[in-house]
Amino acid sequence: MKELIKIQEKLDVPKAQTNSFGNYKYRSCEDILEALKPILSEAKCYLVLVDRIVSVGGRNYVRATAKLVNDEGVEVEGIAYAREPEIQKGMNASQITGSASSYARKYALNGLFAIDDTKDPDTMDNREEGINKKKIEKTKEVLKPNKTAIKCENCKTHISQKVADYSIQKFGKNLCYDCQKNE
Ligand SMILES: [Zn+2]
Numbered sequence: 404m405k406e407l408i409k410i411q412e413k414l415d416v417p418k419a420q421t422n423s424f425g426n427y428k429y430r431s432c433e434d435i436l437e438a439l440k441p442i443l444s445e446a447k448c449y450l451v452l453v454d455r456i457v458s459v460g461g462r463n464y465v466r467a468t469a470k471l472v473n474d475e476g477v478e479v480e481g482i483a484y485a486r487e488p489e490i491q492k493g494m495n496a497s498q499i500t501g502s503a504s505s506y507a508r509k510y511a512l513n514g515l516f517a518i519d520d521t522k523d524p525d526t527m528d529n530r531e532e533g534i535n536k537k538k539i540e541k542t543k544e545v546l547k548p549n550k551t552a553i554k555c556e557n558c559k560t561h562i563s564q565k566v567a568d569y570s571i572q573k574f575g576k577n578l579c580y581d582c583q584k585n586e
Contacts, residue, residue, distance in 0.1 A: 481515030
């Protein structure tokens with residue numbers, strides 16, 4: 404997807420967070436999202452973040468998917484996992500899930516947008532201690548743009564086969580995402 408390359412080129416996420424113990428700077432998931440916002444709207448893309456709790460060998464992991472969708476409905480996604488710690492002093496269950504979630508999301512975003520975190524001595528802050536099992540799947544193109552251009556019947560924008568299939572099924576005609584919303 405050409406937008407992904409543009410976004411990767413333009414994206415610069417400052418390390419706005421400081422780890423008080425290790426005295427180093429790191430990025431949070433929120434820092435990445437803040438930096439992405441203006442670039443996404445410029446590229447006419449939107450980002451979907453989805454978390455799922457998966458159980459592997461009796462341990463819970465948060466599986467975060469960061470999906471970039473362009474205005475033709477073409478999608479690219481990055482996936483990362485973070486393990487939920489079993490016991491964390493002073494944390495309740497929702498806080499544990501929350502910290503594993505933002506950790507997994509951050510790595511899903513790093514993978515998708517090629518954000519280099521290798522220079523960090525340790526990108527985790529102390530709250531996230533114990534969530535050290537991470538796995539980043541290679542970013543994969545889910546859907547290739549369709550060359551045999553299908554057009555939205557309303558606004559004549561090109562739409563992908565997948566969007567067209569969905570639209571035909573749901574609305575009985577070819578509509579882009581935006582026009583589907585207005586149906
Ligand atoms: Zn349209």
